[in-house]
Amino acid sequence: MTARQFMLALAAGLLCAFAAVPSLAQDYPSHAVRIVVPFGAGGPADVAARQIGNALQESFGQPFVIENRTGAGGVIGTVEAAKSPADGYTLLMMSNTQTANESLLTPDKRKYELMRDLAPIAPVNSSDLVIVVNPQVAAKTLQEFVALAKSQPGKLNYASSGQGTPYHMAGELFKAMAGIDLVHVPYRNSGEARSGVIGGQVQMMIDAVPAMAPNIGENQVRALATTGKQRSAVLPNVPTAIEAGVAGYEATIWLGLMAPAGTPKPVIDKLNAAVNAMVKRPDIVKLWTAQGAVPMSMTPEQFDKFLRGDIEKWADVVKKFDKS
Numbered sequence: 001m002t003a004r005q006f007m008l009a010l011a012a013g014l015l016c017a018f019a020a021v022p023s024l025a026q027d028y029p030s031h032a033v034r035i036v037v038p039f040g041a042g043g044p045a046d047v048a049a050r051q052i053g054n055a056l057q058e059s060f061g062q063p064f065v066i067e068n069r070t071g072a073g074g075v076i077g078t079v080e081a082a083k084s085p086a087d088g089y090t091l092l093m094m095s096n097t098q099t100a101n102e103s104l105l106t107p108d109k110r111k112y113e114l115m116r117d118l119a120p121i122a123p124v125n126s127s128d129l130v131i132v133v134n135p136q137v138a139a140k141t142l143q144e145f146v147a148l149a150k151s152q153p154g155k156l157n158y159a160s161s162g163q164g165t166p167y168h169m170a171g172e173l174f175k176a177m178a179g180i181d182l183v184h185v186p187y188r189n190s191g192e193a194r195s196g197v198i199g200g201q202v203q204m205m206i207d208a209v210p211a212m213a214p215n216i217g218e219n220q221v222r223a224l225a226t227t228g229k230q231r232s233a234v235l236p237n238v239p240t241a242i243e244a245g246v247a248g249y250e251a252t253i254w255l256g257l258m259a260p261a262g263t264p265k266p267v268i269d270k271l272n273a274a275v276n277a278m279v280k281r282p283d284i285v286k287l288w289t290a291q292g293a294v295p296m297s298m299t300p301e302q303f304d305k306f307l308r309g310d311i312e313k314w315a316d317v318v319k320k321f322d323k324s
Helices: 003-027 044-060 072-082 096-104 142-151 166-178 190-199 209-217 265-279 282-291 300-323
Strands: 033-037 064-068 090-095 118-133 157-160 183-186 204-208 222-226 252-260 293-295
Touching: 003 265, 033 044, 033 072, 044 064, 044 090, 044 118, 044 209, 044 252, 044 265, 044 282, 072 090, 072 096, 072 118, 072 252, 090 096, 090 118, 096 166, 096 252, 096 300, 118 142, 118 166, 118 209, 118 265, 118 300, 142 222, 157 166, 157 190, 166 183, 166 204, 166 252, 166 300, 190 204, 190 209, 204 209, 209 222, 209 282, 252 265, 265 282, 265 300, 282 293
Parallel strands: 033 064, 033 090, 157 183, 157 204
Antiparallel strands: 090 252, 118 204, 118 222, 118 252, 118 293
8 A cells, every 4th residue: 555545544534433423422322321320329419310310311212320339438439430431321420529539539549530531521400518416416506516516626526428528528627617626427428427417326417408408307407507608498497607607618519420531522512411401491490499409500611610620629628627
């Protein structure tokens, strides 16, 4: 083969490859897609993943199967997704756990780099958190709890669903800003942590409003404060932490979808359009509003910028933890 023939063959091959990309997006998905949830069943990420999976199945006519791969503060499931084929048939339901872990865990412990090994698809929703205590704890207000903790440094503890999760980070930020010493007790997932505070094995927990609201309503825990700038519509009688005396304290959990790095851009765009359409559906907006969740909608590029900004934010927070 002459050099000219080689170049013509190479050009023809590239043209065929580029021509196949739109076809790939058009045909996608042709079989079942799995959504890896690196958190436990029943938590905000799991519930949202199932809602999204149902909506995507309606849109595309193919099953979207939820696979819970829990452990190590979300690392196990994230690694599973990151190492999967970049073909659009494995997705990751993630949260600010992953952006916090970029600074909280060393690379050898998390075994991935978020923005190198995964590609942003779309955010899903965000929720305020709520600070609760076991009913046997003497404190009836957040100020009383802070005073109690200051009188017993290192004696009270709080639960989370694992190191690096939004609940752990919210707890450490609360400790730093309130000037108290609490012992972190990490559980494998949110459900177990929730059971820990309800059962009295731990005194306090910071959890997502949608997940903890039913337990508050049944008086299984006592709500001391929510963590948004304004009061939660779901818990209107519970003051914000700012109102309750911890000036400037704010914490949320948000959820989003990513795919293995290298997933074809047309597939990413197709998924992004479907997720953005889903989060704007009146029935979904109504459901999430009642649960205290706010829909989020971005392009993949906007979500990429959002993720990088969140990584920087948590890097600054981790530095504050280290100083405190």
